[in-house]
Amino acid sequence: MNIKQVLAQLDLEPREVDVYCALLTLGTASIRDIxxxxGVNRGTTHEILKHLLKRGLVSFYPKGKRRxxxxxxxxxxxxLATEKQERLQSATRHLTTxxxxxxxxLRSETGSPQVKYYEGDEGIEKVLKDILNTAENSESKTYDVYSSKAIRKxxxxxxxNYTLQRVKRNIRVRAIAIGKGGEEAPLSERKWIDDGNNGGQASYVAIYPPKCAMISLQEGNYPTAVVIESAAISQAxxxxxxxxxQLL
Structure with missing residues (x-):
């Protein structure tokens, strides 16, 4: 990351970085010189300096009638980075508690299952992240999956890096693999069932109460997923x- 990308995390815009760096080079200078x-026009430079003054990144002194x-x-x-980190940590604590x-x-408690649909790699990534986040916050920190051979790759x-993230979060998984294959991984138990003559069917079912996710491939290996949030369905x-x- 370059300096502007890093300082953007501190809510500094590129032109503000340019003005600040120019001042570091000049030492002390008028608005015109800055x-x-x-390379920023004078009017914008004036507004930027006012913002940098509020952030404590710039100071001034009067010289005649000018600053x-x-x-x-x-x-x-x-x-500034430390202060922002502390604010975020405080916000996280208040969000959690x-x-x-x-x-x-405030959420409606109608008892009806909530169903969400996802598609494409971006959608599948959201589902996989939801599995990790939900399992990590569960009491058991585990989830179960059915996984067919055709969908694995x-x-x-x-x-x-899904598996690395799962292991890092100390989440365990039990997998029933449909069809031979699949890699062994830490914090994972695997059993197999014969896929008969259906080896070409691509499917993945994750059970992570109170949710379950069903992922499949459409034509052209295009992934789609349905996530059902229902304690009754996921527990069943x-x-x-x-x-x-237990029978395998």
């Missing part, structure tokens, strides 16, 4: 999975 050095500006040391940027529980109480195409699927697991 505008000339930075001359100077840049604060670059270490100030690290202070107060805001999200309050918002969840396409499933993690949009999320190649989990019970049937566990029963079959």
């Amino acid at each position: 505008a000339e050095k930075s 001359h500006f100077c840049a604060e040391p670059p270490d100030k940027l690290l202070e 107060d805001i999200i529980p309050d918002l969840n109480r 396409y499933l993690y195409r949009p999320f190649p 699927l989990q019970l049937s999975f566990s029963t079959l697991w």
Whole structure:
């Protein structure tokens, strides 16, 4: 990442970075000199300097009837990063303990399953991330899957480090593989069932209460997925999975 990409994380726009860097080079300068050095027009430079003053990245002193500006040391940027990190940590704590529980109480509790549809690699990536996030926050930190041989090489195409992320989060998985194959992985148990004459059918079913996800391939190996959020449905699927697991 270059300097502008990094400082964008501190909510500094590219022209603000140009003005700040110009001031570092000039030492102390008038608005006209700063505008000339930075390549930003004078009016915009004036507005940028006002913003940088508020951020504590620039200071000034009067010289006659005009102001001359100077840049604060670059270490100030690290202070801004630390302050933002602390604000985000505080916001995360409040979201976890107060805001999200309050918002969840506003959700309609009709008892009807919520069904969402996803397609394409981008959609499958969202589903895979949802599996990890939901399983990580569950009491057991586990989930179960049925996985056919035909879908394996396409499933993690949009999320190649999925297994690494799962292991890093200490999430366990039980997999019933339909058809031989599949790689062994940490925190994973695998059993197999014969696919008979249906080896070409691509399907993946993940059971991660209170949700279950069903992923399949359409024509041209185009992935689609349906996610059902229902404690009753996911628990019924989990019970049937566990029963079959014990029989294999």
